[in-house]
Amino acid sequence: MRIPGISDVRNHLIAEPGKAFDLSSRDSADRNLFEDKSVAKTSLKKDAAVINELKDILYAEKKRSILVVLQGMDTAGKSGTIKSVFAETTPLGMEVKAFKAPSSNELARDYLWRVHNAVPKKGHVGIFDRSHYEDVLVVKVRGYASPEDVERRYDQINAFEKHLSENGVTLIKCMLNVGYEEQGIRLRERLEEEHKYWKFNPADLDDRALWKDFMAAYETAVQRCSTEHAPWYIIPADSRTRRNAMIARLVRGALEDMDLSWPGSDYRLEDFDFS
Amino acid sequence: MRIPGISDVRNHLIAEPGKAFDLSSRDSADRNLFEDKSVAKTSLKKDAAVINELKDILYAEKKRSILVVLQGMDTAGKSGTIKSVFAETTPLGMEVKAFKAPSSNELARDYLWRVHNAVPKKGHVGIFDRSHYEDVLVVKVRGYASPEDVERRYDQINAFEKHLSENGVTLIKCMLNVGYEEQGIRLRERLEEEHKYWKFNPADLDDRALWKDFMAAYETAVQRCSTEHAPWYIIPADSRTRRNAMIARLVRGALEDMDLSWPGSDYRLEDFDFS
Numbered sequence: 001m002r003i004p005g006i007s008d009v010r011n012h013l014i015a016e017p018g019k020a021f022d023l024s025s026r027d028s029a030d031r032n033l034f035e036d037k038s039v040a041k042t043s044l045k046k047d048a049a050v051i052n053e054l055k056d057i058l059y060a061e062k063k064r065s066i067l068v069v070l071q072g073m074d075t076a077g078k079s080g081t082i083k084s085v086f087a088e089t090t091p092l093g094m095e096v097k098a099f100k101a102p103s104s105n106e107l108a109r110d111y112l113w114r115v116h117n118a119v120p121k122k123g124h125v126g127i128f129d130r131s132h133y134e135d136v137l138v139v140k141v142r143g144y145a146s147p148e149d150v151e152r153r154y155d156q157i158n159a160f161e162k163h164l165s166e167n168g169v170t171l172i173k174c175m176l177n178v179g180y181e182e183q184g185i186r187l188r189e190r191l192e193e194e195h196k197y198w199k200f201n202p203a204d205l206d207d208r209a210l211w212k213d214f215m216a217a218y219e220t221a222v223q224r225c226s227t228e229h230a231p232w233y234i235i236p237a238d239s240r241t242r243r244n245a246m247i248a249r250l251v252r253g254a255l256e257d258m259d260l261s262w263p264g265s266d267y268r269l270e271d272f273d274f275s
Numbered sequence: 276m277r278i279p280g281i282s283d284v285r286n287h288l289i290a291e292p293g294k295a296f297d298l299s300s301r302d303s304a305d306r307n308l309f310e311d312k313s314v315a316k317t318s319l320k321k322d323a324a325v326i327n328e329l330k331d332i333l334y335a336e337k338k339r340s341i342l343v344v345l346q347g348m349d350t351a352g353k354s355g356t357i358k359s360v361f362a363e364t365t366p367l368g369m370e371v372k373a374f375k376a377p378s379s380n381e382l383a384r385d386y387l388w389r390v391h392n393a394v395p396k397k398g399h400v401g402i403f404d405r406s407h408y409e410d411v412l413v414v415k416v417r418g419y420a421s422p423e424d425v426e427r428r429y430d431q432i433n434a435f436e437k438h439l440s441e442n443g444v445t446l447i448k449c450m451l452n453v454g455y456e457e458q459g460i461r462l463r464e465r466l467e468e469e470h471k472y473w474k475f476n477p478a479d480l481d482d483r484a485l486w487k488d489f490m491a492a493y494e495t496a497v498q499r500c501s502t503e504h505a506p507w508y509i510i511p512a513d514s515r516t517r518r519n520a521m522i523a524r525l526v527r528g529a530l531e532d533m534d535l536s537w538p539g540s541d542y543r544l545e546d547f548d549f550s
Binding site: 060061062079082083084086087089090091092093094095096127184185187188191192194195197198199200202205262263264265267268269272273274275 | 335336337354357358359361362364365366367368369370371402459460462463466467469470472473474475477480537538539540542543544547548549550
């Protein structure tokens with residue numbers, strides 16, 4: 001069994017910019033890339049190590065950054081992805097930002113204000129656990145903003161992400177596509193397994209009841225905001241191991257594309273006295 | 276060869292609160308705790324794994340936090356410590372904050388403002404790479420504040436740290452005690468090894484020229500601010516492996532003392548429908 005190449009992974013998972021996007025055509029249990037689970041494990045382990053190495057050069061260079069955006073319904077595995085893909089990565093130069101319901105201080109500004117504020121520093125890898133996409137997902141489904149406001153946001157988000165990408169931020173946007181049935185199993189687990197109790201939130205069931213509305217909102221968001229500078233990848237998320245392996249391939253690919261190298265020195269040894 | 280117990284490590288490294296502290300009596304090459312380097316390696320590896328496990332429970336509990344304060348002269352190994360001690364720790368729930376020269380926005384407030392702002396969230400492990408102690412170290416040595424202002428800061432820092440500790444933050448303050456000679460070797464390395472070029476800053480040699488003043492400032496800071504609620508530990512830092520192993524023991528010890536357990540559940544499985 002062979003580990004799929006990075007461009008194969010991208011081609012298989014991308015929502016093609018400018019093309020119609022049909023979420024229902026994406027199988028949350030798709031195993032085309034990693035049929036064999038053990039291959040996914042091996043691939044993840046290798047990629048996690050390379051990610052750690054390249055991240056150190058990115059950190060030394062301090063010119064550009066990576067921003068991994070993780071979106072998905074509850075239990076889709078946003079935290080699990082962070083833990084696995086960055087299992088080999090020390091916290092130095094990493095920034096994880098979880099977006100919760102906005103505070104009154106955040107609501108006093110436009111919805112992208114807190115997001116811009118959380119963009120990773122040059123040299124860092126940032127991870128968004130949820131993101132500005134909530135402002136066209138839950139906000140749309142629950143009607144927290146008017147339809148006209150939501151409608152304007154897709155273009156605003158594209159402009160914002162274009163701005164970031166033109167200023168040295170490589171975005172990797174992943175929709176963790178978990179199936180309705182699999183979510184049911186995972187929510188149950190949170191009341192069955194002691195070390196998962198803390199994750200259970202009855203409100204998650206309210207979102208589950210609106211599944212179709214959420215899927216429609218995801219479909220629109222991906223369709224409207226998958227762009228050349230920041231495409232969306234739809235990750236089959238019913239298998240945790242394969243999900244992690246696929247995202248690790250994407251992150252490694254982004255780092256490799258940056259063509260990183262250790263910075264040179266402006267100084268000469270003989271000009272200094274270390275005695 | 277035996278791994279030294281956590282209380283042995285603490286007793287050997289602590290600057291006893293309320294007692295006179297003589298920095299020159301602390302050997303930067305001290306190998307009493309880990310004579311054998313391979314034992315240090317084994318100890319570090321074990322502790323790093325346990326730290327990762329316990330940190331997950333801390334994260335789930337979301338009530339308290341850990342704050343590791345790393346201080347030391349250039350090359351003492353602040354970054355190296357973070358990379359090694361937290362080698363097994365995923366970035367989820369970790370916050371690394373490097374304190375640089377304050378911005379004009381930060382200087383517009385008192386010196387603890389930006390520090391308070393960077394205190395880790397409940398459930399998180401925060402690491403300060405440099406800290407508020409710079410305000411009684413470089414600030415004192417370079418005269419960036421008046422002697423009267425600096426003098427008042429020791430008690431202010433103690434009050435601030437007491438406040439944090441009473442509000443669920445466990446502080447682990449480590450002075451990475453590198454020797455003058457060893458620093459010379461390490462600064463040279465930064466111009467000799469390609470992947471270290473980026474770390475070289477000629478200004479580090481200016482601080483080196485003031486070594487005695489810095490050591491005096493460290494001695495006073497440790498003497499005045501090693502308290503029952505937030506003691507200072509003086510880590511012999513000439514050996515990187517042993518330094519990492521010692522700090523890992525301290526971090527693991529702090530997590531173990533918190534007596535962490537997975538939160539219980541307020542909900543019953545039978546009250547919910549997951550179909």
